[in-house]
Amino acid sequence: MSDYAIYDVFSDTALAGNPLAVVFDADRFDDAQMQAIAREFNLSETVFVRTAENPVHTAKLRIFTPGRELPFAGHPTVGAAVALAHRRLGASLAGNRIDLVKMLEEGIGPVRCAVRIDRETAGFAEFDLPRLARRSGIGILREDIGTALGLDPHEIGFENHEVSLWSAGVPFVLVPVHDLSAAAKAECDPALWERVAPMADGQLASAYVYCRGGVHHTADFHARMFAPAEGIAEDPATGSAVAALSGAIHEHDGLREGNHALVIEQGVEMGRPSLIHLHLDCTGRELTHVRIGGEAVRIAEGRLLV
Structure with missing residues (x-):
């Protein structure tokens, strides 16, 4: 026993x-x-x-x-x-x-x-x-990803954040959206996702939708995660996705030297609110160390x- x-x-x-x-x-x-x-x-x-x-x-x-x-x-x-x-x-x-x-x-x-x-x-x-996030050069069509997630093309992307594939051991298609209303609208079609999502690290990448801000006053980003290949319609908190997101934040936000402390909220739409703490250490413009906690x-x- x-x-x-x-x-x-x-x-x-x-x-x-x-x-x-x-x-x-x-x-x-x-x-x-x-x-x-x-x-x-x-x-x-x-x-x-x-x-x-x-x-x-x-x-x-x-x-x-x-x-x-x-x-x-x-x-x-x-x-x-x-x-x-x-x-x-x-x-x-x-x-x-x-x-x-x-x-x-x-x-x-x-x-x-x-x-x-x-x-x-x-x-x-x-x-x-244990492993810093790496971006894959696999091409991803924003329109295809949007269709699979029920999002219009104009709702995808903010500032210089774009759809991209990242992995720190588990791959995710990171899908930036304009605001909380666009994030709330997202709904993953498993059949469509299987057709358009790329393979990486020997598995089908899951979807991670995110935007700036959040419902909780401490949140820097709001996120949702869909993993139909794993039989997970939606996940209320995903540390491996935040690990992937750390690479995109460093690249798209041009983080400078020092420590950057962020909070990502997830699970709000599911009624299971979660707060994930993310710390990024940069030496010069290079990301050198990432910590995730909660x-x-x-x-x-x-x-x-x-």
Whole structure:
């Protein structure tokens, strides 16, 4: 038997953010069993915590959608880091703030994650992006993307932001739109998306629609994510998409030297508002370091009997 917990990630409020199943002590499961368990939870992602290959690291993570395994994902990284901290220190918190660093092994490589927990049921984690976002030169027709997302061509693009394909391990077609009303209008047609979306990193790219501003007063960008190839009609918070977006922000906004702290809101249209923290470090005009973070709150726990 293995214990598990359910966390809502990129939110400090239960029943908001992006739900995640964290399965502990998962060494005994093979690939087929982990995939079947992920289908059973039927959340956008389930993370399995296994013994690290490097003994100085905290744990090895295997991340599964209901359909396949991912080499890297943001909300499983944040949620698993907070869950592991709660599992180790929950009984000793007693209202004290504790900060610690964890090294998590993922398919993309080791991921350094800083964790802060203040009470037993909530915490904050921030991880260093293991691979900076890269732009693909694959040509993408704005009109085709607009048709698949129910957007008119004049609604796509703002300032010098244009439709582009980026990946920091998981590929996304980044679709800038004029404003919140255009973002709210977006609706992905799975059949059309499969016809027009490019392949990258061995998979069909998902759609990430974004604009400046947000409903929440702290938000710098508002976003929505559609992944029909993964069986995800819409995702309330997507750290891997924000990782891809970091490259587009650096390129299109011409960021100067220093640290740039941004907040991206997502999930508003789904009734599951999320806030994702993004920090970009630039040396000169070069993007050198990216961190992504957010809060996570535990809402359930139990035991797998398989």
